[in-house]
Amino acid sequence: MDNQTNLNCGVYTLTHLESGAVYVGGSSHVPTRNFSHLYKLARGRHENSTIQALYDASPSGNSAFECAMIECCNRDDLVEREQFWIDALKPYASEVGRLVGIVGSGTDCPY
Structure with a gap:
């Protein structure tokens, strides 16, 4: 399944609705x-x-x-696609602080 897109694998946002602050992961x-x-x-x-x-x-x-899932991709492309969305959405430009996830952390994540 490495070369196929898994519908659960991809880039997502976690948006704080009151402030508009966005976390990309x-x-x-x-x-x-x-x-x-x-949960955390x-x-x-x-x-x-x-x-x-x-x-x-x-x-x-x-x-x-x-x-929200913003893009499904295969695991091999995950770090590249996450960086694309971080660059596109610029969550680090938020007035409430740096909310961007660590690029590449999702590929090492057990979930």
């Missing part, structure tokens, strides 16, 4: 990764302190965020 299994983001946020243990602070300040909890 890539994962070999986006639905599980999005669940992991929301709810427990105050997210790796990204800016996203955690937005979550903590929001009275609406998980519903303050929208998870």
Whole structure:
């Protein structure tokens, strides 16, 4: 399946609806990764302190965020496509701080 596009593998955004702040990430299994983001946020243990602070300040909890798959791709192209979307969306230009994920981290992720 290395040369085929897996519909769960790709680049996603995690958007804080109140501020418009965007986190861009890539994962070999986006639905599980999005669940992991929301699970960690709810427990105050997210790796990204800016996203955690937005979550903590929001009275609406998980519903303050929208998870969206923006591109499906095969795992071999994941790092390249994640970088493309980071460059295109420029989440690091956000006034609330750097929200971009570490490029390439999704390929090493077990989910």
